[in-house]
Structures are given as structure tokens and as C-alpha cells.
Amino acid sequence: MDLVVGSTGLVGQQVALGLGRLGRRVRALVRCGTHHEKAAPLLSAGVEIVDADLTKPESLPSACAGVETLLTTATSMPQGKDDGLRRVDHDGTLALIESAERAGVRHFVYTSYSGNIRVDSPLETAKRDCEKRLLSSKMRVTVLRPSYFMEMWLSPALGCDPANGRARIYGTGDAKVSYISVHDVVAFALAVATKPSHPSAILEMGGPEPLSQLDAVGIFERTLGKKVELDRVPVATLEEQHRSSDPLQKTFAALMLGYAKGDEIPGAVETARRYGVTLHSVSDYAATLRKAAAAH
Numbered sequence: 179m180d181l182v183v184g185s186t187g188l189v190g191q192q193v194a195l196g197l198g199r200l201g202r203r204v205r206a207l208v209r210c211g212t213h214h215e216k217a218a219p220l221l222s223a224g225v226e227i228v229d230a231d232l233t234k235p236e237s238l239p240s241a242c243a244g245v246e247t248l249l250t251t252a253t254s255m256p257q258g259k260d261d262g263l264r265r266v267d268h269d270g271t272l273a274l275i276e277s278a279e280r281a282g283v284r285h286f287v288y289t290s291y292s293g294n295i296r297v298d299s300p301l302e303t304a305k306r307d308c309e310k311r312l313l314s315s316k317m318r319v320t321v322l323r324p325s326y327f328m329e330m331w332l333s334p335a336l337g338c339d340p341a342n343g344r345a346r347i348y349g350t351g352d353a354k355v356s357y358i359s360v361h362d363v364v365a366f367a368l369a370v371a372t373k374p375s376h377p378s379a380i381l382e383m384g385g386p387e388p389l390s391q392l393d394a395v396g397i398f399e400r401t402l403g404k405k406v407e408l409d410r411v412p413v414a415t416l417e418e419q420h421r422s423s424d425p426l427q428k429t430f431a432a433l434m435l436g437y438a439k440g441d442e443i444p445g446a447v448e449t450a451r452r453y454g455v456t457l458h459s460v461s462d463y464a465a466t467l468r469k470a471a472a473a474h
Contacts, residue, residue: 180371181245181283183207183232183274184252185225186216189289192364193249193371198223200372207232207241207252232270235277242274242281247371249287250274255301255429263425267304275311285318287370289363292325293382294441299432300425309380318378320370325384325441328357328463332394337409340398340464341471346409348416351391353440356384359458362450369453383450384443386457391437394460401464402471413438 180197184190185206197204204225208214211229212221220227230237232252242248250271254262271288278286290305312319332338337346366383370376389397395406416438420431450457 179203179205179245179247181205181207181241181248183241183248183250184289185220186214187251187253188360189363189367190249190251191216191219192360193251193367194220194225195223196364196368197371198225200368202372205241205245232274233265235270235273238274238277239281242277242283245278245281245283247285247287248274248278248283249289249367249371251289251367253301257426261425263300263304263429267301268307271304271308272311275308275315279315279317283317285320285371285374286312286315287320287322287367288312289322289324289367292323292384292436292441292443293380294325294443295433295436297420297432297435299420299429301429302432313378320376320378321380322363322366322370323380323382324363324366325356325358325443325446326437327360327363328385328394328458328460329360331355331437332357332398332460332463338394340395340402340404340406341467343404343406344409345391345395345398345406346411347391347395348411348434349413349438351395351408351410353438354388354390354393354442355437355440356388356443356446357394357460358383358385358446359463362455362457365455366450366453369455373453381449381453382443382446384441384446386447386450386459388442389460390440397460397464398467401461401468 182194185194207230209231228241230241254266
């Protein structure tokens with residue numbers, strides 16, 4: 179039995195559905211159970227839904243019962259409401275690890291983020307504390323450390339809207355980032371969950387080619403055939419935001435500062451090859467934007 183925690187999120191839902199397509203027995207931890215608005219695709223795919231909540235440790239043992247492989251992608255980001263970074267990302271995940279150990283889970287797959295991102299924030303504290311706790315466990319552990327998601331950081335949600343001729347640049351825009359596709363993070367999760375021979379590991383994951391923010395803008399301009407105007411956010415502005423006492427604002431600023439400094443992942447292509455993952459490039463992503471624009 180596989181348990182997916184975070185199964186209504188961007189990555190987690192695709193992991194749960196993907197495991198089901200591979201013929202595995204899948205259980206999804208869902209707050210509010212079958213009543214959750216995003217539970218329908220899981221139910222229709224035959225995924226077992228268990229009503230549990232990371233902020234309620236007493237609900238976790240029954241969710242973990244009979245589970246051999248546990249995969250968690252759960253995070254309170256980007257909303258982070260009700261002190262979510264502490265209650266979900268930190269305390270809730272530590273409680274999940276404890277419950278998994280007690281239930282006899284054999285393999286725990288934890289979605290963290292790049293080891294290059296070392297800017298103080300509540301999310302940084304949560305990720306690294308959970309990694310440390312897992313690596314001291316007797317369970318077999320796989321820590322997934324993806325670089326920045328291209329579908330998020332090169333999207334209108336974070337100011338990059340090349341289809342409408344605008345792109346926000348954090349810092350100088352020259353530092354290289356190993357942008358990774360959400361689809362490839364899902365593929366890594368499926369690969370490590372279904373290949374039990376792999377020992378415990380920390381996987382630093384990135385795309386096929388490190389690119390600067392300005393490189394990415396150039397790809398969009400060539401692919402979409404239009405000029406993109408730049409909206410620059412100085413590092414000093416991000417540093418000011420990082421001094422915020424609000425946990426969510428501090429975390430956003432930390433991620434943006436890490437982005438501005440760059441996140442190049444050496445050996446990303448070889449790591450993907452070893453796990454049978456075919457990496458998508460920023461050029462591939464730009465082509466999907468061109469196709470979407472043509473459809474309109």
C-alpha cells in the first residue's frame with residue numbers, strides 16, 4: 179500500500195494518480211476526506227481516501243496503518259494561512275514521520291527543495307529539520323530536492339507573463355537556475371516509489387540545462403515571436419521584504435533571494451537518466467505557451 183500526503187496539490191495529485199495507473203494500491207490523505215473539492219479525480223481513479231490532517235497528529239496513525247511506501251508533497255505554501263508553515267510544513271510533517279515509523283512504513287519519500295537554497299525562513303527551517311529527522315530514521319528514505327519549478331517561476335503568478343509581453347526579473351537576472359518541470363518531479367517520485375532496490379538517497383534534481391532568468395526570457399521571445407519587457411526587482415527590495423516578521427512574507431522573500439542568487443544543479447541529467455526520467459526543458463515549456471496562445 180502506498181500513502182500519498184499532499185494528494186490534492188500540484189505534484190501530489192499527479193503522483194497519486196500515476197501510482198494508480200501503475201497498478202499499485204494507493205491511499206490518499208485528504209483533509210475533510212471525500213468532501214474535499216479536489217477529491218473527485220482521486221475517487222474516480224480508485225484511490226482510497228482517508229480523512230486525516232497534518233495539524234491533527236491523532237488522525238495520522240490510522241492513515242499510516244498497513245502502508246509500505248509513504249510519499250509526501252504536502253505544504254501550506256503558497257497560502258500559508260493560520261501559521262501553516264509551522265503547523266503543516268514543520269510540526270505536521272514531523273508528526274507524520276513519527277506515525278510512519280510506528281506503523282512500520284518501510285520507505286518514506288519526502289519532497290523538499292534544492293540544497294542550494296540556504297536563506298533563513300520558516301520554510302527553510304521546516305524542510306531542513308524534517309530532512310534531518312528522516313535521515314536519523316531506520317526507514318529507507320528518499321529526499322527529493324527539486325530546483326525551481328518552471329511552471330511556477332516562469333508563470334504570471336510570479337510576474338513572468340511572456341504571452342502578454344511582460345517578465346519580472348529578480349536581481350540581475352544573470353545567475354543560472356536549473357529549472358525543472360512539475361511533470362519531471364512527478365516522474366522522479368514515481369520512479370523512486372516503484373524501485374525498492376534503491377538505497378536511501380538525497381536527490382538534487384534539476385532540468386536539462388541551467389539557464390538565467392534572462393536566458394529564459396530570450397527563449398520566450400524567440401518561441402512566441404514577441405518582445406518581452408522587463409520589470410526588475412532589486413535584491414535590496416527582496417532583502418527588505420526578508421526582514422518581515424510575517425512568516426509567509428519572509429519565506430517568499432527567501433525563495434526569491436535564492437532564485438536571484440541562482441540554483442545550478444550539477445549532474446542533473448545523469449541523475450534523471452539513472453532513474454529513467456526524461457527531462458523537459460524551458461524550450462518545451464515555451465512551446466506549450468505558444469500552443470496555448472494559438473488556441474486562443
